[in-house]
Amino acid sequence: xxxxxxxxxxxxxxxxxxxxxxxxxxxxxxxxxxxxxxxxxxxxxxxxxxxxxxxxxxxxxxxxxxxxxxxxxxxxxxxxxxxxxxxxxxxxxxxxxxxxxxxxxxxxxxxxxxxxxxxxxxxxxxxxxxxxxxxxxxxxxxxxxxxxxxxxxxxxxxxxxxxxxxxxxxxxxxxxxxxxxxxxxxxxxxxxxxxxxxxxxxxxxxxxxxxxxxxxxxxxxxxxxxxxxxxxxxxxxxxxxxxxxxxxxxxxxxxxxxxxxxxxxxxxxxxxxxxxxxxxxxx
Numbered sequence: 001x002x003x004x005x006x007x008x009x010x011x012x013x014x015x016x017x018x019x020x021x022x023x024x025x026x027x028x029x030x031x032x033x034x035x036x037x038x039x040x041x042x043x044x045x046x047x048x049x050x051x052x053x054x055x056x057x058x059x060x061x062x063x064x065x066x067x068x069x070x071x072x073x074x075x076x077x078x079x080x081x082x083x084x085x086x087x088x089x090x091x092x093x094x095x096x097x098x099x100x101x102x103x104x105x106x107x108x109x110x111x112x113x114x115x116x117x118x119x120x121x122x123x124x125x126x127x128x129x130x131x132x133x134x135x136x137x138x139x140x141x142x143x144x145x146x147x148x149x150x151x152x153x154x155x156x157x158x159x160x161x162x163x164x165x166x167x168x169x170x171x172x173x174x175x176x177x178x179x180x181x182x183x184x185x186x187x188x189x190x191x192x193x194x195x196x197x198x199x200x201x202x203x204x205x206x207x208x209x210x211x212x213x214x215x216x217x218x219x220x221x222x223x224x225x226x227x228x229x230x231x232x233x234x235x236x237x238x239x240x241x242x243x244x245x246x247x248x249x250x251x252x253x254x255x256x257x258x259x260x261x262x263x264x265x266x267x268x269x270x271x272x273x274x275x276x277x278x279x280x281x282x283x
Contacts, residue, residue: 001055002030004048006069008061009035011085019060019083022101027109029055036065045072054078056282058108062086063128063260070118070279071125079280081108088261090128094191094206095283108282116206118278119190122271126259127279129194132249132270133168133185134216136256140263171250172213172242181240186249187214188272198227200234201241209276213242213249246273 005023007016016035024031034048049072057073059066060083069080083104084092095114097104119126170181189212192204201212216239223238247270254266 001053002032003027003056003058004032004034004052004054005058005060006034006036006045006065008065008085011061011065011087016060019101023058023083023105023109026105031058036061036068041068042072045069046074049073049076049078056081056108058083060085062088063090064262066091067125067127067260067262070127077280079113079282081110081282083108086261088194090191090194090261091281093197094128094193095281097283110282112283113280114207114283115277115280117190117209117211118275119188119211120273120275121188121259122267122269124259124264125275125278126188126190126272128191128260129187129189130257130259130272131185131187131214132170132251132255132257132267133183134219135185135187135194136258136263139258139261140256167218168251168253168255170215173248173250174244175246179242181215181217183215183217184219185214185216187216188212188247188270189214190274198224199230200227200239202230202234207277209274210243210245211272211274213244213247215240215242244272247271 005020009016020033032052034045056079057069058081059069063086066080066082082092082097084097084099089099097107121130167182167184170183170186172179172181189201189204190206192201193199200214204212218238220238223235226232226234249270251268254268257264257267
């Protein structure tokens with residue numbers, strides 16, 4: 001059986017040819033290379049999977065590239081090896097996949113697997129974290145900028161804070177109740193951390209059959225710094241966490257919206273539902 005290696009050519013600063021050579025040096029399996037172009041990638045990967053019998057898919061890119069491959073798989077149950085080359089690498093961070101080249105390639109070609117949940121959000125697949133508000137605004141500014149990587153995020157952070165629209169009114173509807181909250185951001189998380197490493201959902205698990213709504217109520221620098229400490233207790237006045245399996249979120253006006261680090265659009269209605277055991281990854 002063969003290996004499919006999907007590469008996002010514009011992610012990170014890695015030399016992709018060097019990476020391909022390194023992967024090939026560590027396995028005697030035949031490797032097919034697919035480089036994303038932004039034009040019908042999902043359809044093309046699906047066709048490749050239909051025409052070949054792969055034992056695993058190596059994904060070299062960020063969370064958006066992993067999401068693309070997962071959406072392309074349809075009914076194919078092929079495990080994914082993550083080669084984290086994105087700007088934040090949120091899913092890899094949450095799975096404790098190291099960012100050292102030798103280590104992540106050995107894991108991607110190894111045999112230790114884990115099945116994780118995903119979330120269907122407005123008919124889009126979310127593997128890690130999605131949000132409405134401040135972080136989505138930052139991602140929109142970053143994608144419109146010219147500088148990639150964490151430096152690109154850093155350069156956009158201060159202008160985004162100055163332009164931020166302030167807090168929003170969120171209506172949250174579950175099967176049990178309807179609640180109203182006011183905050184600068186609302187995240188739907190199938191993870192413990194943002195890609196930056198900030199721990200915002202300490203008790204969250206990626207394979208427990210639920211997700212968490214994270215309601216950030218204010219821009220509090222002290223509480224934000226606490227998210228960098230595994231042991232720190234974050235104030236409920238800053239962050240409220242609501243576990244759920246299915247939810248509808250409404251706002252009066254449209255708010256910026258992102259999934260797994262990819263800006264989608266502004267919206268005033270979100271429908272989210274857990275997808276248990278959606279994807280198998282090497283970790």
